[in-house]
Amino acid sequence: MFTPATQNELETDVQVSPEGHARVVLRNQLDAQTAATCWSDLERKLSVANIKTLEVDASGLCQCDGAGLALLQYLNMGKMTPSAKISVVGLKDEMEKLFREFTPEDYEAFRPRGSTRKKSLPEEIGHAVAQAGADLREQVVFFGDILASLPRTLPNRQRMRWPEVRHIFESAGANAVPIVSLISLLVGLIIAFESAQPLAQFGAQIFVANMIGLVMVRELGPLLAAILLAGRSGSAFAAEIGTMKVNEELNALETLGLDPIPFLVVQRITAGILLTPLLTCYATFMGVLGGVLVMLGLGFPLKLIFHQLTSAVHLHDVVLAAAKGVVFGAIVSGVGCLRGLQTKQGPSAVGISTTRAVVTSILLIVIADAVFSVVFFMLTR
Amino acid sequence: MNHPSENIIAVRNLKIGYDEKVILQNVNFQVRRGEVFMILGGSGSGKSTLLKNLIGLYTPYEGEVWIAGGNMVAAKDDERLLLFRKFGVMYQGGALFGSMTVLENVLLPLDEFTDLPGPVKELVALAKLKQVGLGAAAQKMPSELSGGMQKRAAIARAMALDPCILFLDEPSAGLDPVTSAGLDHLIKELAHQCGITFVIVTHELASIYSIADRIIMLDCQTRTVIAEGKPAALRESADDPWVRRFFNREPDPIELAQPR
Numbered sequence: 001m002f003t004p005a006t007q008n009e010l011e012t013d014v015q016v017s018p019e020g021h022a023r024v025v026l027r028n029q030l031d032a033q034t035a036a037t038c039w040s041d042l043e044r045k046l047s048v049a050n051i052k053t054l055e056v057d058a059s060g061l062c063q064c065d066g067a068g069l070a071l072l073q074y075l076n077m078g079k080m081t082p083s084a085k086i087s088v089v090g091l092k093d094e095m096e097k098l099f100r101e102f103t104p105e106d107y108e109a110f111r112p113r114g115s116t117r118k119k120s121l122p123e124e125i126g127h128a129v130a131q132a133g134a135d136l137r138e139q140v141v142f143f144g145d146i147l148a149s150l151p152r153t154l155p156n157r158q159r160m161r162w163p164e165v166r167h168i169f170e171s172a173g174a175n176a177v178p179i180v181s182l183i184s185l186l187v188g189l190i191i192a193f194e195s196a197q198p199l200a201q202f203g204a205q206i207f208v209a210n211m212i213g214l215v216m217v218r219e220l221g222p223l224l225a226a227i228l229l230a231g232r233s234g235s236a237f238a239a240e241i242g243t244m245k246v247n248e249e250l251n252a253l254e255t256l257g258l259d260p261i262p263f264l265v266v267q268r269i270t271a272g273i274l275l276t277p278l279l280t281c282y283a284t285f286m287g288v289l290g291g292v293l294v295m296l297g298l299g300f301p302l303k304l305i306f307h308q309l310t311s312a313v314h315l316h317d318v319v320l321a322a323a324k325g326v327v328f329g330a331i332v333s334g335v336g337c338l339r340g341l342q343t344k345q346g347p348s349a350v351g352i353s354t355t356r357a358v359v360t361s362i363l364l365i366v367i368a369d370a371v372f373s374v375v376f377f378m379l380t381r
Numbered sequence: 382m383n384h385p386s387e388n389i390i391a392v393r394n395l396k397i398g399y400d401e402k403v404i405l406q407n408v409n410f411q412v413r414r415g416e417v418f419m420i421l422g423g424s425g426s427g428k429s430t431l432l433k434n435l436i437g438l439y440t441p442y443e444g445e446v447w448i449a450g451g452n453m454v455a456a457k458d459d460e461r462l463l464l465f466r467k468f469g470v471m472y473q474g475g476a477l478f479g480s481m482t483v484l485e486n487v488l489l490p491l492d493e494f495t496d497l498p499g500p501v502k503e504l505v506a507l508a509k510l511k512q513v514g515l516g517a518a519a520q521k522m523p524s525e526l527s528g529g530m531q532k533r534a535a536i537a538r539a540m541a542l543d544p545c546i547l548f549l550d551e552p553s554a555g556l557d558p559v560t561s562a563g564l565d566h567l568i569k570e571l572a573h574q575c576g577i578t579f580v581i582v583t584h585e586l587a588s589i590y591s592i593a594d595r596i597i598m599l600d601c602q603t604r605t606v607i608a609e610g611k612p613a614a615l616r617e618s619a620d621d622p623w624v625r626r627f628f629n630r631e632p633d634p635i636e637l638a639q640p641r
Contacts, residue, residue, distance in 0.1 A: 036496035065543040070504035102508040110507045110516040347479035
């Protein structure tokens with residue numbers, strides 16, 4: 001049977017004379033619980049008059065823990081009676097020893113100081129720009145390092161470690177198929193459904209098929225695949241390599257004479273480059289399927305939908321989508337690995353790297369997509 | 382009361398393990414109020430698992446763990462919370478919260494479990510940090526501290542609510558002899574000055590000889606306690622040869638005889 005310890009309630013007696021002499025008598029048990037309850041009482045009674053002397057009589061205390069001693073110390077430091085001469089008397093020997101061990105000077109020396117000076121806005125902007133510049137430089141150097149290590153790594157079967165590539169291909173690609181299927185199908189379905197109604201006003205509902213074909217093949221298929229890859233696998237790469245860095249596994253690699261780029265990065269980038277075009281094609285197919293389902297629901301025959309699709313989408317669109325897949329795959333896996341390698345020490349470091357991997361990947365994907373659009377426009381006009 | 386008054390911890394017929402595997406069984410011992418009690422044993426003998434069962438992180442298969450008058454095994458949620466307030470734990474790596482300063486780490490239990498006003502809580506936390514010799518490091522982040530300092534800070538956090546028992550998991554692991562001896566001195570002082578009972582899992586022979594009042598020795602072959610008593614007495618006259626070898630730091634002759 002569980003029985004909580006019996007407690008002696010704290011007795012507090014505060015006497016303040018008209019001349020400004022105060023006496024606080026404490027009896028029984030002064031601990032975290034009782035100190036909290038007597039605090040407001042003491043503060044109220046001791047703040048009313050201009051107290052010249054304060055005597056705290058602790059001879060009746062049978063037990064006093066760290067919180068109780070802190071309350072006595074607080075009174076002794078004159079925090080409640082700033083202009084009074086204070087004495088704490090009657091503490092039992094062992095309590096007295098602990099009480100005297102922590103002095104007001106210690107409190108002043110150890111307590112937190114005010115926060116450090118806040119940076120001005122121009123300083124903050126300058127700092128951010130300098131950091132962005134350094135980050136860009138690091139990214140360029142990193143991609144240079146990868147390109148330099150490719151000719152040494154790719155032809156060497158042992159160094160390339162193809163089973164590792166196959167494993168990454170499976171975890172980042174094959175395992176992503178269900179989520180890519182669902183999201184692409186729903187996006188295709190939603191776009192077709194939302195555009196069917198306004199187009200119906202012009203009797204142009206059949207062109208939903210053309211639109212869904214072009215949108216999915218040229219833009220949304222590659223974007224969806226890349227963004228999902230960034231969220232699933234780019235972050236995983238950053239977390240894996242970041243954890244290795246925190247656990248000093250990367251240091252172990254270096255002292256074994258192994259460069260982390262050919263050992264860890266090249267495999268991930270190769271897998272990313274190989275699997276993203278396939279994932280892009282699959283996402284595109286599922287998106288178009290979603291659109292086709294809506295068209296079928298609207299009563300259009302499958303043959304007509306197929307005819308509209310093939311008339312709108314050309315081979316060069318599919319090649320463009322695959323090319324985007326290759327570039328996006330390189331971006332996502334490269335950025336994931338870079339952020340992992342940049343992981344600093346501390347418990348939040350891996351989390352920060354993961355977030356940075358996803359954010360930078362998506363930013364670079366959108367920038368690369370814009371460049372693709374401009375180049376494609378110039379090539380086909 | 383179901384336990385003798387001088388015993389602050391009583392373990393009865395404990396059978397523990399995980400994944401349906403029994404690690405230790407028939408474990409019986411008592412820890413007296415104010416003593417430094419050590420749990421020893423070879424690697425894989427279940428020392429840390431036993432500690433985790435004592436502090437309620439794992440549930441034993443059988444048996445009772447009485448801590449300061451409450452049965453940790455049978456206690457309901459609210460009773461367990463009250464029991465948790467009676468002891469503090471220092472984990473092997475310190476387990477300080479990396480996103481908080483050392484002072485904030487010590488303040489955390491005070492913020493959560495007391496209604497003390499802010500300045501008094503700060504005084505309590507700073508006094509605890511001074512007690513472990515880390516007053517000047519109050520504003521540092523745990524990552525800025527050495528291994529020994531992190532362990533000291535973890536002890537300060539474990540002591541924040543003035544528990545009557547402190548459980549320490551391998552306090553000397555990975556520390557240099559000077560820092561390790563400093564930590565031993567601190568434990569001795571806290572036990573003597575504040576009357577705290579220490580239950581320590583360790584391998585460190587120097588610590589065992591200098592601060593342990595009593596020890597128990599666990600064995601991975603028999604999966605139970607094979608020796609109990611004062612370390613000096615066990616070194617001289619333990620029945621079990623493995624216990625004598627442990628205390629005299631001698632290798633296993635059978636292992637030595639095996640061809641390399």
